Amino acid sequence: MVRTFLLLPTSPPQSPSLSEDSCDTNVPSSPYISSTISLSHTEDSCAVVRTFLFLPTSPPQSPSLSEDSCGTNVFILTPLLKAMVLTVEKEKPGMLSLVNKAIKALYRDPESVFMTAPVRDLLFDGVVINCTLTDFAGKAICTQLKANAKDMERVSEDIFKFSFFGMQNGSLSSQFRVKRGIKNITDIGRVVEFNGQKKLSSWSGEKCNEILGTDGTIFPPFLTSEDKILVFSPELCRTIAAVFERPTTYKGIKGYRYTATLGDMSSNPNEKCFCPTEDTCLKKGSFELSRCAGAPLVVTLPHMYETDEEYLRSVIGQHPEQSKHEIFMEFEPMTGTPLGARRRLQFNIFLHKVDKIDLMKEVPSALLPIFWINEGLELGDKFVNDLNNNLFRTLNILSGVQWTMIGGGLALAVGAVLLHYKKRSGFATVSNPLSLAAKSNGIPSVEGSLRY
DSSP states (O other): OEEEEEEOOBOOTTSTTSOSSOEEBOOOSSOEEEEEOOOEEOSSTTEEEEEEEOOTTOSTTOGGGSHHHHTOEEEEEOHHHHHHHHHHHHHOGGGHHHHHHHHHHHTTSOSSSEEEEEHHIIIIIOEEEEOOOOSHHHHHHHHHHHHTGGGSEEOSSSEEEEOSSGGGBTSEEEEEEEOOOSSOGGGTTBEEEETTBSBOOSSSSHHHHBOOSBOSSOOOSSOOTTOEEEEEETTTTEEEEEEEEEEEEETTEEEEEEEEOOOOTTTOGGGGGGSSBTTBOOOTTOEEOHHHHSSOOEEESGGGTTSOHHHHHTEETOOOOHHHHOEEEEEETTTTEEEEEEEEEEEEEEEOOOTTSGGGSSOOOEEEEEEEEEEEEEOOHHHHHHIIIIIIHHHHHHHHHHHHHHHHHHHHHHHHHHHHHHHHHHHHHHSOHHHHHHHHHTOOOHHHHTOO
């Protein structure tokens, strides 16, 4: 599996496209790619551990993996600054004035809520957070950062590095316990525990806390167009359901294509428990991660595909296209073998005016994209050949044998009927020789003489 990161740098604030009504974003021409280590299994075949590893120079033929590409500077919303403001505004609004002073000390009197940084630093290596501050506001905020620094790299006692994925790189991110399908083959791959828990505790309702589906690496056989494909996503703390779209063909193999969206918590009663509060629900196609990841990020499909028009219109430069931005999975239905799949998610953050924060008094209101991820899987030629040689060829042979046996059986049955008919006809011809002789000599037959 290959995971591709596409950062969405924002135009500088002096750009006319960054207006009160909208923000301007542009997708870079080159993505930033990481590879994924194959899943490893413990001696207990039900336990599965997932690990990710960033390999910036492999494969070498891809220019987007070069050191130069990952070193490219992008102009982007300062994620930690904005997250800090949103969290304090939501939980302790009385401390916003203190945060305003701390921002000036922590970021050395920044001129904007936006920053310029290398792609690699933002994704993995980390942007330096210097907490060697002496003023009261700076110390207070840094004390909170230190207490919640599990997602940041600690360089020294007062120096940290923040990145989106650095702390996940090469780490054991999650552990699943899955069904082996021994008693019921349709249960194969079904997650029964996640990190030792049979249910989540992130959401307000039991329905949303259920762990359903597989971990996305193995699927049950004998799929039909009526089935829903359920995949539990630990990054989202929820299950995503994919529904049948159409039949498809992949390298000569017939398959089924299923697609998924992020639903609509504002109108679907079963998804109300995903709402941030009882009275506040996000609009169609969006999903907040505060309760799951502890960060005020909002997930949508890339370019806000299948997302409410209000969010889409708030940002210039989003061009949603089904073929480029949907989530889909294609399977060989009899075996459940994945033929191809794309999981695409965009991470955004709400931007709005905050009067008590100097840098945010004049910013527009928008759901601002930060980056999106494209995870891809395609069945390789070796496995396609294995399917053709070991499964379909065998099935074709068995089908040929089956029809040969059916044809042979029909031929034998027809032959038996004809033989039986022929025997009965021959018996009827010689069964009454006296009658025939009498008729030939003009003598009444015994049969005729017995009639009254």
